[in-house]
Every structure is written in structure tokens, then in C-alpha cells.
Amino acid sequence: MIDRSSRLGWLLVAPAITTMAAIAIAPIVWTIWESLHFHDLRMPWLGRPFVGLANYQEALVDRRFRGAFIHTVVFAVVTVTLELTAGLVVALAVDGIRRARGVIRTMVLLPWAIPTVVVGLTWRFMFETQSGPTWFADPIAAWVPIVLADVWKTTPFVAILLLAGLQNIDASLYEAASVDGAGPWQMFTNVTLPMLRPALVVAFLFRALDAFRVFDLVYVMTGGGPGTATEPLAVYTFVSLLQNLRFGFGAALSVIAFGTTLLIALVTIRLFGRAAFTEPA
Amino acid sequence: MQPAWAVLGLVLASAACGAPSKRVLTFSGSALGREGEVISRQLERFRRLNPSITVELRSTPDASDQRRQLYVQWLNAHAPDPDVLQLDVVWTAEFAAAGWIAGLDSYSPPVDHFVDATLNANRWNGRLFALPWFVDVGMLYWRTDLVPHAPATLEELTMLAAAAQRDHGVPFGFVWQGARYEGLVTVFLEQLGAHGGRILDADGHVTVDSENAVAALTAMRDQIVASGITPEAVLSWQEEQARLAFQNGQAAFMRNWPYAYALLNDPSRSRVSGRFAVAPVPGAAGGAPTAALGGSQLAINAFSDQPDEAWRLIEFLLQPEQMVERAQIAGQFPPRTDLYEGEALAAALEISPAAALQVIVRAVPRPVSPVYSQLSDILQVSLHRALTRQQEPRAALVEAADAMRGLLARVKLVPAES
Numbered sequence: 001m002i003d004r005s006s007r008l009g010w011l012l013v014a015p016a017i018t019t020m021a022a023i024a025i026a027p028i029v030w031t032i033w034e035s036l037h038f039h040d041l042r043m044p045w046l047g048r049p050f051v052g053l054a055n056y057q058e059a060l061v062d063r064r065f066r067g068a069f070i071h072t073v074v075f076a077v078v079t080v081t082l083e084l085t086a087g088l089v090v091a092l093a094v095d096g097i098r099r100a101r102g103v104i105r106t107m108v109l110l111p112w113a114i115p116t117v118v119v120g121l122t123w124r125f126m127f128e129t130q131s132g133p134t135w136f137a138d139p140i141a142a143w144v145p146i147v148l149a150d151v152w153k154t155t156p157f158v159a160i161l162l163l164a165g166l167q168n169i170d171a172s173l174y175e176a177a178s179v180d181g182a183g184p185w186q187m188f189t190n191v192t193l194p195m196l197r198p199a200l201v202v203a204f205l206f207r208a209l210d211a212f213r214v215f216d217l218v219y220v221m222t223g224g225g226p227g228t229a230t231e232p233l234a235v236y237t238f239v240s241l242l243q244n245l246r247f248g249f250g251a252a253l254s255v256i257a258f259g260t261t262l263l264i265a266l267v268t269i270r271l272f273g274r275a276a277f278t279e280p281a
Numbered sequence: 282m283q284p285a286w287a288v289l290g291l292v293l294a295s296a297a298c299g300a301p302s303k304r305v306l307t308f309s310g311s312a313l314g315r316e317g318e319v320i321s322r323q324l325e326r327f328r329r330l331n332p333s334i335t336v337e338l339r340s341t342p343d344a345s346d347q348r349r350q351l352y353v354q355w356l357n358a359h360a361p362d363p364d365v366l367q368l369d370v371v372w373t374a375e376f377a378a379a380g381w382i383a384g385l386d387s388y389s390p391p392v393d394h395f396v397d398a399t400l401n402a403n404r405w406n407g408r409l410f411a412l413p414w415f416v417d418v419g420m421l422y423w424r425t426d427l428v429p430h431a432p433a434t435l436e437e438l439t440m441l442a443a444a445a446q447r448d449h450g451v452p453f454g455f456v457w458q459g460a461r462y463e464g465l466v467t468v469f470l471e472q473l474g475a476h477g478g479r480i481l482d483a484d485g486h487v488t489v490d491s492e493n494a495v496a497a498l499t500a501m502r503d504q505i506v507a508s509g510i511t512p513e514a515v516l517s518w519q520e521e522q523a524r525l526a527f528q529n530g531q532a533a534f535m536r537n538w539p540y541a542y543a544l545l546n547d548p549s550r551s552r553v554s555g556r557f558a559v560a561p562v563p564g565a566a567g568g569a570p571t572a573a574l575g576g577s578q579l580a581i582n583a584f585s586d587q588p589d590e591a592w593r594l595i596e597f598l599l600q601p602e603q604m605v606e607r608a609q610i611a612g613q614f615p616p617r618t619d620l621y622e623g624e625a626l627a628a629a630l631e632i633s634p635a636a637a638l639q640v641i642v643r644a645v646p647r648p649v650s651p652v653y654s655q656l657s658d659i660l661q662v663s664l665h666r667a668l669t670r671q672q673e674p675r676a677a678l679v680e681a682a683d684a685m686r687g688l689l690a691r692v693k694l695v696p697a698e699s
Contacts, residue, residue, distance in 0.1 A: 040692070041353055041357055042353075042375055042378075042379055042651055042652065042654075043378070043379065043651065043652075043692055044357070044379050044380060045378075045379075045380075046692070046693070064662070128514070128517065129514060134513045134514050134516060134517065136516065136517040137513050137514075137516040137517065137668075137669045138669065139669065139671050222517075223460070223461055223462070224461070225460070225461040225516075225517075225665055225669075226461065226516060226665050226666070226668075226669035226671065227461070227662050227663075227665045227666035227669060227671050227672075228662050228666075229669075229671065239658065242346075242350055243346060243654060243655075243658060244654060244655045244658060245353060245654075246655075
């Protein structure tokens with residue numbers, strides 16, 4: 001039997017649960033349901049028959065989809081690695097600065113404040129050449145401006161997250177380490193890194209999930225080209241949904257992307273993240 | 282509390298009653314810049330001539346993909362507005378097959394006056410669903426100071442372009458639109474026609490993997506990698522990048538739409554004003570000069586509650602007077618053949634009507650199919666892969682043709698075998 005206080009508790013969280021259900025869960029459930037149908041907006045005469053997993057089967061044998069999935073994974077691995085490394089270096093540098101820290105912090109954060117589309121257009125402009133070899137005509141080289149733009153824009157975000165983590169590390173830990181005779185490298189690996197783990201996990205999660213959904217940067221810079229050499233999952237989903245108007249198939253692609261990001265988040269938290277969310281940093 | 286609710290109820294009730302009392306005919310299309318200027322003038326005249334009809338302009342995005350998305354959303358919901366739609370030439374079949382636009386044959390439209398190709402692009406299952414409003418055609422722009430005459434064949438174009446690069450030091454011989462987007466398909470369509478090929482044959486079979494098509498795509502790639510008349514940079518160029526290169530005097534030849542003419546001829550902005558001319562994109566051996574057909578159409582929303590008024594507006598906009606005015610202000614070619622013989626158009630256009638007509642009669646529509654946008658998407662990817670040397674032209678076209686056949690089979694649009 002539910003006692004009065006727990007009933008009151010449920011009553012109090014009911015509005016929050018209802019809101020979540022309406023704005024987050026309902027659309028996801030609807031998208032999953034849609035992905036089990038053949039639904040092509042251009043062909044109302046074919047109706048909207050239930051087709052089970054046919055859209056998923058089509059995706060699995062679709063070379064363009066497999067390419068897009070691989071591009072997304074590679075992009076995420078490369079950019080997140082670069083961003084975490086560069087972000088850590090910047091955070092350590094800013095942490096070491098004693099004067100005008102506020103101003104410097106603001107300056108470091110500037111790229112993050114610029115809209116992604118503007119960043120994309122600017123970097124594309126810088127890499128567009130009129131003569132000689134063209135970056136955007138080569139399937140490998142075309143990635144270089146995209147990755148650079150992404151790293152340039154989001155490293156500051158990582159740096160600020162890590163800087164907050166650094167500033168929370170108790171100075172007495174370093175004193176104790178130096179009393180024990182630890183050098184700078186030992187202090188970094190034995191004090192800084194372990195203490196920074198919660199911040200690192202949060203930064204990794206944010207960046208990994210964002211990188212997996214990359215759309216605007218690629219859309220503006222290469223449109224997924226040359227051919228489909230730089231096309232990530234989100235751009236292919238966009239093409240299927242809004243250009244080809246294949247709602248069933250597009251929904252299936254969205255569900256696959258959603259499932260993968262959810263998996264990344266769950267695995268990350270399970271493996272080394274639980275502490276980041278339960279213990280105070 | 283209660284008075285507030287009562288007031289709200291009154292407001293809602295009056296809004297609900299007020300709406301249908303005066304019916305408004307809505308027109309949706311480009312409302313920016315010079316095109317916007319023409320249309321608002323013409324709607325004003327229409328209002329004066331038809332005081333019983335209230336007509337309003339509903340502006341929609343100028344970017345073609347965005348406008349199409351908006352239309353599809355509205356029409357899928359069976360929205361009765363806008364009553365009259367401005368359609369891109371490649372949408373008519375899609376919208377007609379979906380039952381979103383009304384058949385026009387019952388209004389006995391003046392079809393005899395229009396260029397054939399522009400009408401064929403607007404027919405689906407033998408019925409007419411839209412009428413051409415203005416035509417766009419791909420043309421060859423050439424520098425009269427660098428090149429002695431317009432080329433008669435594609436081979437000659439390559440020769441003249443290379444000679445201009447060599448003798449006059451112009452950096453690029455021939456520039457076109459090579460980015461992976463719709464424009465690339467129109468450039469390819471012209472090269473394909475020049476080599477005697479087609480994307481779909483007359484019965485709707487996919488023929489984009491024919492020998493002619495392989496030859497056409499190979500020729501395009503060779504312009505970049507073999508003769509070097511075309512810079513690799515075109516692989517990310519759309520219309521404007523090509524126009525700017527030509528306008529700055531960097532190219533001997535350019536493939537582009539008519540809009541570029543007036544801009545290139547403006548001495549305050551252009552370094553080549555008075556030093557260029559237009560000609561048809563030439564054919565190769567075994568083919569014919571071909572121009573990709575673009576442009577806008579007018580159609581009636583199938584869910585409109587005032588189709589007759591909508592037709593009156595379309596009829597008005599297609600009158601010679603309106604078309605000449607549009608040519609004069611926006612530089613857009615009229616689709617009516619009779620206008621090219623009169624004086625009025627010569628006075629209105631910067632380009633000579635005879636030169637324009639020479640290209641327009643060679644206009645070829647892109648495949649007329651309800652799934653055109655997806656056919657185009659498949660083709661864009663394969664063309665771009667071949668041009669960026671990720672695939673050989675033949676392999677790329679075979680892959681595209683297979684994907685296109687698969688798509689047509691899946692949506693049950695396979696031509697009947699006879």
C-alpha cells in the first residue's frame with residue numbers, strides 16, 4: 001500500500017513526468033512507430049502500410065548508409081580525441097596563468113560563441129582555392145577543413161569544462177605529492193588526471209554525442225561531398241527525410257542514430273562515469 | 282475570472298466568423314528583388330481588372346529545396362492555400378502524381394503558343410498540370426576578344442579554350458557548375474545530349490549507363506584531368522562562382538543560365554562587359570546541341586476552394602504584356618514562341634531574342650518523374666564521384682543506373698514492357 005507521503009511525492013513530480021513524456025518520449029516513440037512503416041510523402045497513392053523492419057533492412061544493405069555510419073564514427077573518434085587533448089592543454093595553460101585570467105578565459109571561449117554555420121562558411125572560404133589542387137575535390141583531403149573547423153570551434157568548450165575541474169582540485173593534494181617527492185609529470189598522472197576524471201567524462205560525453213550528430217558544419221562546408229565521401233549520418237538522414245521525403249526510411253535512420261548515441265552514453269557512464277554524476281567533483 | 286473567459290470566447294467566436302466572409306486568392310512565389318517588383322506590379326493590375334477578387338502574395342523561400350519542402354507540407358495536409366503555386370519545372374510530375382495540383386486541360390489553355398519542351402515537362406500521364414511562366418536554359422558564354430568564333434562542336438570548344446589559355450594567358454578555358462547539387466545534373470544533361478544520350482528514354486527506361494553517357498561523363502572529367510581547360514575548383518562551384526570567374530576575365534568559356542547576361546554586361550561590376558556573347562552549348566559527333574530546361578511554372582492547388590479565380594490569375598500572368606514586362610525587369614525569358622518575333626521583346630531584353638530562341642528551341646527537360654528529386658540525388662552522387670576520380674565514369678554510371686532502376690521498381694513506376 002502506498003502511504004500518503006509517497007503519494008504526495010508522485011503527485012508533485014507528475015507535471016514534470018508529463019512534460020517529459022510529451023516533449024521527449026512521445027516524439028521518440030512516434031519516430032520508432034513511423035520507422036516501421038512505408039511512408040513516402042511524394043506518393044500518397046501507396047498509402048502508409050506497416051512494413052515491420054523493412055526500412056532497417058534497407059539501411060543495412062545500403063552502401064551509402066554504411067558509408068555514412070563509418071564517416072560519423074571516424075569523425076567522432078578523431079575530433080573528440082583532438083578536442084580533449086587540445087582542451088586539456090589549453091585548460092592547464094589557462095590554469096597556470098595568474099593575471100588577467102577572466103579576460104583570457106573570455107578570449108579562449110570566443111570561437112565557441114560563433115554560430116557553427118558561420119564557422120563552417122569561414123573555414124570553407126579559407127580552403128577554397130581557384131587553382132591548383134582543391135581540398136574539397138578529394139575524398140580524404142575534404143575532411144581536413146571539416147575536422148579543423150570542428151576542433152577550432154569546440155576546443156574552448158572542452159577547455160572551460162576542464163578548467164572548472166582543475167580549479168576544484170584541492171591544492172593540499174599537490175603539496176602532499178611534492179612532500180612525497182613527486183615530479184611534475186607524476187603529479188599530473190597521479191593527482192591531476194584522476195581528480196579531473198569527472199570533468200573529463202562529462203566533456204567526453206558532450207563532445208562524443210555532439211560529434212555523432214554532426215550536421216551543420218558538413219552541410220555548409222561540403223554538403224557531404226565529393227560524392228558522399230564526407231557524408232555523416234545526420235546529413236544522409238536529412239536527405240532522406242526532407243529532400244527525398246521518405247519519412248519511413250528517414251525515421252529508421254534517425255532511430256539508428258538515436259540508438260547509437262544512447263548506447264555510447266550508457267556505456268561511457270557504466271564504464272568510468274558513474275562517479276562523475278554521483279560524487280561531488 | 283468569468284469576464285475574462287467571456288471576452289476570450291467572444292474574440293474566438295468573432296475570429297471564426299470573420300475568416301470566410303471575404304475570400305482571398307493567394308499566390309505563392311518569389312517575392313524578392315526584381316522578381317518581387319514585377320509580381321507586385323502585376324498583381325496590382327490584376328486587382329484593378331478584377332475588383333471582385335482579393336488577391337494576396339504569400340512569400341515563400343527563394344531557395345528551391347526549401348520552397349518545395351514547404352509546399353509538400355501544406356499540400357500533404359490538403360491546405361487550400363496558396364491557391365496558385367509557382368513550381369520549379371522538375372516538380373510538376375511529383376505534385377501531379379500525388380494529386381496535389383489540378384489538371385488544366387478543362388480550361389483549354391493556349392498551348393499552341395508555348396515552346397513544346399516547356400509543355401512536355403508539365404504533362405503527367407498525358408494531362409497538363411502546369412503552364413510555363415518563364416524559361417531558363419543553359420547557354421555557352423564566350424569571350425569575343427579571346428576566341429575568334431563560337432564553337433560548332435565540343436571538340437572545337439576544347440581546342441579554342443586551350444588556345445585561349447595558351448595564347449592569351451587566360452587562366453581557365455571553360456568553367457561550369459561541378460558541385461554536387463542539382464546544377465551538376467543540368468550541366469551533365471547538356472553534355473549527355475551533346476553525345477546523343479539521355480537519362481531516361483522515351484518509355485521511361487533508365488539509359489544513363491549507355492555508351493553515349495559514359496562518353497559524355499568521360500569528356501567532362503577529361504576537361505579537368507586531361508586537356509586541363511577546366512580547373513579542378515569547379516567541383517565545388519555553383520552558378521555564382523562560375524559567373525564571378527568569367528566576370529573577372531578569368532575564363533574564355535562558361536556554361537551558365539541567362540541571368541548572368543545582364544550582370545556580365547554591367548561595366549561598373551564586370552571586366553568583360555561588351556566582350557562576350559552567347560551561343561548554344563555545342564554537340565559532339567553523334568549528338569546535337571542541347572540546353573537543359575529550367576524555369577518556373579504556374580499551377581493550381583488541387584485543394585483550392587476557388588480554382589476558377591486561380592485560373593483567371595494564371596491566365597492573366599501568362600499574357601504577352603506581363604511576360605514582356607517580366608523580361609524587361611527580371612531578364613527572364615518568356616515561354617511563348619510568338620513573342621520572339623515581335624519588337625517588344627527585343628526592346629525589353631539585353632540579350633537578342635534571336636540568340637535566346639536559338640538556345641530555347643534546343644531545350645530538353647530533365648526526366649519527368651514523380652521521384653525526380655531522388656533520381657537526381659542518385660545521379661549527383663555518381664557524377665561527382667566520377668569527376669573527383671573516386672570511380673571510373675562507367676562504374677559510376679552503372680551504379681547510378683542500377684540504383685535508379687531499383688528506385689523506380691520500388692515505387693512501382695517501371696515502364697510497361699511492350
